[in-house]
Amino acid sequence: MLDIEGTTSATRHVTDVLYPYARRRLARLLTERQDEPEVRAAVGQVRELLGEPEADTRRVARALGAWADEDRKVTPLKSLQGIIWAEGFARGDLTAHFYPDVVPALRRWHERGARLYVYSSGSVSAQRSWYRHAPEGDLRPLVSGFFDTRTAGPKTASASYRVISAATGLPPATTLFLSDRVSELDAAREAGWLTGALIRPEEPHSTSGRSAHPAARSFTDIGLDLPEGTV
Structure with missing residues (x-):
């Protein structure tokens, strides 16, 4: 059973390349693709974690950005980063x-x-x-x-x-x-x-x-x- 960061792969590649790549695209993902099931589910999880069921997209984006900066291992952040990274890999950006x-x-x-x-x-x-x-x-x-x-x-x-x-x-x-x-x-x-x-x-x-x-x-x-x- 293999961990990734720090084990098979350099943590700096994740923090210096992948994290900024996703950080720049989070807000756009939330606004343009909010009706997609995976995005909608992640937003719901963020609201639950915040204890703010009515949090708007801007508030959700701020929370995700703060968690990303803190390298918090929260599931909705990782889910949304995964969507962005998968597309970045497929395009050849990553x-x-x-x-x-x-x-x-x-x-x-x-x-x-x-x-x-x-x-x-x-x-x-x-x-x-x-x-x-x-x-x-x-x-x-x-x-x-x-x-x-x-x-x-x-x-x-x-x-x-x-x-x-x-x-x-x-x-x-x-x-x-x-x-x-x-x-x-x-x-x-x-x-x-x-x-x-x-x-x-x-x-x-x-x-x-x-x-x-x-x-x-x-x-x-x-x-x-x-x-x-x-x-």
Whole structure:
């Protein structure tokens, strides 16, 4: 089970490229496509989070902008960003980023029979676009499934990992979660998963304490024993 930011991919690519791209287009999306079901549902979620059922489009846009600036992992923001990013990838405005050690490892693990999944705070739509538009080509065939905070729940809640285990049908004790964030790894371990911390020096969470979790500086350092049924 793979995290994205700080694990397979550079956080700065997301914060410096994708976030500003979506930020510039949020207000227009809300005004021009407010009748689309996914946009309408996201707006309703924003109003619920604000406790303002009558909030107009301008108020919703301000809230989303503030959450984007704070890098809040709220589902409606991620859903709308996902719509914008998917279209940006399709137009060729955006390209995904993967650390050089990642794609060879994913291909090697896939060839050896590992079932690979992605669990990120970004929407499933955004995850699929990310993996489809990698510089190395379309990586989606390597991935058995994608999960986000809407389909599984918050990444810092152990219940979310139990939801994923139920969805995949795989035993928690044979599922390895790779992430750069201790709070996520703690939650996964509480749910009975194996955990691995990525410590990349250029990443913002690389100096956090990780004594409870085996650590690696790159995917090259990760050796997987792959008995039948292991992710």
